[in-house]
Amino acid sequence: MKRQKRDRFQRAYVKGYKAGVTGKSRDDCPSQEVNMREYWMSGWREGRGDQWSGMTGIAGIHKNPMVLQQL
Template sequence: MKRQKRDRLERAHSRGYQAGLSGRPRELCPYQSLDARSHWLGGWRKAMEDRSVI
């Protein structure tokens, strides 16, 4: 996988994580492409898990 593509997907994951920590609903995902959207949602889910532990 190209580094550029991986960086973009890592950024989507990170932004999803931040959105999840701040309590934003998953319906507000800004990404339309399937890859970026799935990474954003993965980050969002991880943040939701982390929030429930605290």
């Protein structure tokens, strides 16, 4: 049985979120395509906000998009 591919924009958002939570720079965005960069930056912004709010590790498990996808 084939698995349906995940939306590439959702993947960009999740990767951006991970980068933001870990404190990486927004210059680390891997894509130059406008739409992909927009989703990555959106995830990065939310991840940075969560990092600044202390939502990292166990405290931020309810905000992690990777955990929410598996539910």
